[in-house]
Amino acid sequence: MKTPAINLETEQQLFFHNYARLPLHIAYGKGSFLYTTEGDRYLDMIAGIGVNAIGYGDQRLEHAITEQASKYIHVSNLFMQKPQFDLAAKLLEISGMSKVFFCNSGTEAIEAAIKLVRRFAARNGDTSKTQVLSLTN
Known part of the structure; x- marks a missing residue:
C-alpha cells in the first residue's frame, strides 16, 4: 500500500466530512502543546470531538496505560475492577x-444528570418536573 500524501486534497478524497479539518499536519504532542511536521507549536485547547485532555508525552501516563493494557483494555462496569475502585476512592477524597x-x-x-435529577424529584414527591431545557450557542 502506498502511503497517501497528508494534505487537504487527499483528505477530501479519503474521508466522509462531518466537520471541517484544520490544515495542520500534527507530528507529535508534548505537555499541552501539539507540534506540526513544519515545527510549529500550538497550545491544544480543543474541546469536543472525542477529546482526551490529558496532555502529550507524559511518561507516567504512558507507563500506566501500557501496564493496564497488558491486563485488559476495557471491562464492562458490570464487573468490579481494582482500578475503578482506586479511582473512585481518590475522586471522593479530592472532591468531598x-x-x-x-x-x-x-x-x-x-x-445521567437528567435521569438523576428526575429520580431526585420523584423520591421527594415531585413527579411534575419532566421537562428539560437545552440551549445552544
Missing part, C-alpha cells in the same frame, strides 16, 4: 462528595 458515577463521554454524563 459521597459517591461517583463514571461515564464514557459528556453525552453520557448529561444523560
